[in-house]
Amino acid sequence: xxxxxxxxxxxxxxxxxxxxxxxxxxxxxxxxxxxxxxxxxxxxxxxxxxxxxxxxxxxxxxxxxxxxxxxxxxxxxxxxxxxxxxxxxxxxxxxxxxxxxxxxxxxxxxxxxxxxxxxxxxxxxxxxxxxxxxxxxxxxxxxxxxxxxxxxxxxxxxxxxxxxxxxxxxxxxxxxxxxxxxxxxxxxxxxxxxxxxxxxxxxxxxxxxxxxxxxxxxxxxxxxxxxxxxxxxxxxxxxxxxxxxxxxxxxxxxxxxxxxxxxxxxxxxxxxxxxxxxxxxxxxxxxxxxxxxxxxxxxxxxxxxxxxxxxxxxxxxxxxxxxxxxxxxxxxxxxxxxxxxxxxxxxxxxxxxxxxxxxxxxxxxxxxxxxxxxxxxxxxxxxxxxxxxxxxxxxxxxxxxxxxxxxxxxxxxxxxxxxxxxxxxxxxxxxxxxxxxxxxxxxxxxxxxxxxxxx
Amino acid sequence: xxxxxxxxxxxxxxxxxxxxxxxxxxxxxxxxxxxxxxxxxxxxxxxxxxxxxxxxxxxxxxxxxxxxxxxxxxxxxxxxxxxxxxxxxxxxxxxxxxxxxxxxxxxxxxxxxxxxxxxxxxxxxxxxxxxxxxxxxxxxxxxxxxxxxxxxxxxxxxxxxxxxxxxxxxxxxxxxxxxxxxxxxxxxxxxxxxxxxxxxxxxxxxxxxxxxxxxxxxxxxxxxxxxxxxxxxxxxxxxxxxxxxxxxxxxxxxxxxxxxxxxxxxxxxxxxxxxxxxxxxxxxxxxxxxxxxxxxxxxxxxxxxxxxxxxxxxxxxxxxxxxxxxxxxxxxxxxxxxxxxxxxxxxxxxxxxxxxxxxxxxxxxxxxxxxxxxxxxxxxxxxxxxxxxxxxxxxxxxxxxxxxxxxxxxxxxxxxxxxxxxxxxxxxx
Numbered sequence: 001x002x003x004x005x006x007x008x009x010x011x012x013x014x015x016x017x018x019x020x021x022x023x024x025x026x027x028x029x030x031x032x033x034x035x036x037x038x039x040x041x042x043x044x045x046x047x048x049x050x051x052x053x054x055x056x057x058x059x060x061x062x063x064x065x066x067x068x069x070x071x072x073x074x075x076x077x078x079x080x081x082x083x084x085x086x087x088x089x090x091x092x093x094x095x096x097x098x099x100x101x102x103x104x105x106x107x108x109x110x111x112x113x114x115x116x117x118x119x120x121x122x123x124x125x126x127x128x129x130x131x132x133x134x135x136x137x138x139x140x141x142x143x144x145x146x147x148x149x150x151x152x153x154x155x156x157x158x159x160x161x162x163x164x165x166x167x168x169x170x171x172x173x174x175x176x177x178x179x180x181x182x183x184x185x186x187x188x189x190x191x192x193x194x195x196x197x198x199x200x201x202x203x204x205x206x207x208x209x210x211x212x213x214x215x216x217x218x219x220x221x222x223x224x225x226x227x228x229x230x231x232x233x234x235x236x237x238x239x240x241x242x243x244x245x246x247x248x249x250x251x252x253x254x255x256x257x258x259x260x261x262x263x264x265x266x267x268x269x270x271x272x273x274x275x276x277x278x279x280x281x282x283x284x285x286x287x288x289x290x291x292x293x294x295x296x297x298x299x300x301x302x303x304x305x306x307x308x309x310x311x312x313x314x315x316x317x318x319x320x321x322x323x324x325x326x327x328x329x330x331x332x333x334x335x336x337x338x339x340x341x342x343x344x345x346x347x348x349x350x351x352x353x354x355x356x357x358x359x360x361x362x363x364x365x366x367x368x369x370x371x372x373x374x375x376x377x378x379x380x381x382x383x384x385x386x387x388x389x390x391x392x393x394x395x396x397x398x399x400x401x402x403x404x405x406x407x408x409x410x411x412x413x414x415x416x417x418x419x420x421x422x423x424x425x426x427x428x429x430x431x432x433x434x435x436x437x438x439x440x441x442x443x444x445x446x447x448x449x450x451x452x453x454x455x
Numbered sequence: 456x457x458x459x460x461x462x463x464x465x466x467x468x469x470x471x472x473x474x475x476x477x478x479x480x481x482x483x484x485x486x487x488x489x490x491x492x493x494x495x496x497x498x499x500x501x502x503x504x505x506x507x508x509x510x511x512x513x514x515x516x517x518x519x520x521x522x523x524x525x526x527x528x529x530x531x532x533x534x535x536x537x538x539x540x541x542x543x544x545x546x547x548x549x550x551x552x553x554x555x556x557x558x559x560x561x562x563x564x565x566x567x568x569x570x571x572x573x574x575x576x577x578x579x580x581x582x583x584x585x586x587x588x589x590x591x592x593x594x595x596x597x598x599x600x601x602x603x604x605x606x607x608x609x610x611x612x613x614x615x616x617x618x619x620x621x622x623x624x625x626x627x628x629x630x631x632x633x634x635x636x637x638x639x640x641x642x643x644x645x646x647x648x649x650x651x652x653x654x655x656x657x658x659x660x661x662x663x664x665x666x667x668x669x670x671x672x673x674x675x676x677x678x679x680x681x682x683x684x685x686x687x688x689x690x691x692x693x694x695x696x697x698x699x700x701x702x703x704x705x706x707x708x709x710x711x712x713x714x715x716x717x718x719x720x721x722x723x724x725x726x727x728x729x730x731x732x733x734x735x736x737x738x739x740x741x742x743x744x745x746x747x748x749x750x751x752x753x754x755x756x757x758x759x760x761x762x763x764x765x766x767x768x769x770x771x772x773x774x775x776x777x778x779x780x781x782x783x784x785x786x787x788x789x790x791x792x793x794x795x796x797x798x799x800x801x802x803x804x805x806x807x808x809x810x811x812x813x814x815x816x817x818x819x820x821x822x823x824x825x826x827x828x829x830x831x832x833x834x835x836x837x838x839x840x841x842x843x844x845x846x847x848x849x850x851x852x853x854x855x856x857x858x859x860x861x862x863x864x865x866x867x868x869x870x871x872x873x874x875x876x877x878x879x880x881x882x883x884x
Contacts, residue, residue: 062498067500
């Protein structure tokens with residue numbers, strides 16, 4: 001790669017136009033994707049992508065992305081000219097000079113597994129999902145290597161290589177005009193060892209059983225109830241509810257319910273929310289953010305008190321907080337934005353069984369089915385994959401298409417009990433119009449919330 | 456055709472495979488205003504190809520970007536591709552053979568192509584000034600973007616097309632500083648929009664924000680309600696996924712055979728990709744197949760689905776060109792301009808409960824159609840007096856809704872949809 005030539009060329013332009021700040025990211029992605037529906041392969045892709053993203057700053061941000069290296073030199077000069085001419089009033093925090101080379105370790109590099117083996121793996125899962133009333137089966141597999149080379153006006157040079165893998169399956173059952181769905185997926189900053197470590201038979205059996213039972217149940221009820229949420233639902237809940245409102249760009253624009261709440265108690269005592277960017281093996285793992293800032297474990301809520309917002313170099317200068325490295329982008333094509341990494345709730349001291357005994361009449365909620373948060377008004381509405389009615393500490397019956405909704409602050413204050421078990425393994429892609437790698441985790445939580453049914 | 460594509464075609468013609476290149480070459484400009492300050496611009500250049508290769512009834516796909524850089528590597532990629540196709544097992548029926556193309560008028564504005572990036576600043580600063588002038592107790596966020604793209608399809612059977620895509624997007628988001636209240640607007644246009652459009656948009660969003668701060672919780676109600684266009688769009692979006700040929704083929708759709716009654720009589724749902732002056736219109740789709748008007752529902756009866764070249768074959772119908780494409784994706788079946796033909800009810804002067812927008816679109820059960828929405832903003836009109844409300848819930852099923860809905864007369868555009876007000880019987884709690 002002609003990185004040295006790019007650096008020299010940009011440095012010359014910076015001197016010529018008197019630009020104080022620039023940074024360049026060169027990204028290289030290699031990816032394999034396999035996707036099968038009802039025994040037929042629908043996707044079988046092997047892709048390679050490379051491109052350059054350049055940011056310059058002169059009180060206003062100028063950004064250029066180009067995937068054609070020949071064109072790069074012609075257009076970067078236009079960006080420099082424009083930024084020089086249209087200077088602005090913004091200020092940013094300048095980080096430290098860094099030189100580093102980080103290549104993450106995986107036990108079994110997935111490129112060492114031949115493509116035929118990956119195809120057979122997907123076909124076997126699809127075959128195992130065949131069954132009565134199952135009208136639709138989907139299986140996907142994806143592995144991806146991202147290599148980033150970052151350099152900036154301070155002379156920083158960082159090379160980082162991260163490996164990620166994910167796969168999952170999804171089924172739909174149909175009977176007498178009724179349809180239901182269920183799924184399971186896995187992902188992480190791991191190699192092929194993730195696939196080898198999963199008890200596939202267990203998960204397939206569970207998904208097929210659950211979806212068939214969901215077909216037989218219905219639910220229509222509205223009201224406020226005692227609710228225990230499982231680890232997966234809690235991970236989703238904390239990611240959706242906190243992931244956006246603690247992003248400081250939303251706070252700056254008056255667009256978060258946490259405006260003016262810094263240092264205040266917003267959740268019950270003992271409640272701790274952490275975002276650990278350097279949690280090894282997790283999908284949202286990174287060591288340097290996309291602004292070249294070394295990252296760490298960040299506490300967002302400590303004993304119920306809001307103690308941090310996610311921030312980046314622009315926002316930290318605006319608010320005067322300590323920089324915590326959340327300047328992220330999906331790829332060289334996109335604008336920078338503030339986004340979480342691996343968010344989860346720290347452990348409490350209650351066992352699941354102990355919580356259960358406390359429920360007089362309420363629900364146990366497992367897994368999510370998507371949802372939406374109004375971060376200005378602090379209202380959320382989430383779908384639940386499966387639910388159970390609990391009466392006097394015992395399971396009564398299963399229910400489907402349950403909806404979980406409420407006001408964020410009211411629900412935070414209604415938390416009664418925090419569980420002991422924590423699991424961080426619910427990967428995903430998320431962002432404000434972009435898809436960045438994230439992970440979330442949760443524990444059993446006992447709270448009061450409004451519950452509704454779709455049927 | 457771009458020179459580099461021609462050289463790729465020469466290489467592919469030497470291989471014993473069927474092939475198709477979908478290519479894009481484009482540029483875009485993006486300008487952001489935050490808290491009434493112009494704070495960021497972006498210039499994006501891109502160039503990429505998506506290559507599909509077919510061999511012995513199976514096919515594979517990969518994409519390449521930064522084409523000039525990878526020119527020398529292209530042959531190596533094709534060899535790798537052929538190796539993959541041998542294990543892919545993805546069904547392949549061959550590529551499309553050309554027979555005719557219709558021209559769609561009014562979808563190009565050369566000003567979008569020709570305007571200098573630097574000159575757009577004049578408009579951006581006018582936009583900033585307009586926000587400052589109209590600002591009272593709000594914070595404004597604004598985005599403007601301009602896109603110009605050439606794209607084309609070349610395939611083994613001699614199909615060779617190249618067209619343009621150009622549009623301008625305007626986005627405004629407004630939030631009150633002192634009290635809960637917000638509103639937004641977004642629309643893309645085939646034509647360059649002047650400052651008068653920005654002013655109109657800002658005033659419209661400000662009005663929505665002011666209404667949103669005057670809301671109250673509404674008590675239980677059961678009866679007729681009129682749903683505004685945004686809510687109808689929510690419901691239609693759930694509905695139209697059932698028209699995708701691949702979803703039907705793999706058993707994910709509610710529908711599986713033509714002739715079923717799915718909505719009340721007299722109503723027509725169609726997709727018109729030749730709508731003059733509309734962004735969703737195109738000469739040909741992502742596989743090089745000419746577009747045409749598709750009737751999905753006529754007189755309440757299911758009449759059509761959206762297809763690509765493979766699924767239309769599997770269903771035994773003729774090709775109709777519904778593929779949405781980008782060089783990074785193999786292809787997607789999608790809509791162009793979705794139209795709900797107007798009904799007979801004069802709902803514009805309706806007095807009663809009107810729901811303007813709802814919240815919770817992502818928890819609709821797409822397979823069963825069951826939903827529970829929170830009212831984002833609604834109002835009651837009685838004798839010309841307005842009472843505003845929000846946060847109430849209404850529950851239903853999309854498919855049941857469409858069997859009892861009454862459509863209004865006035866059709867309006869939102870994004871790629873032409874929809875109208877509807878009257879339904881609901882419970883609000």
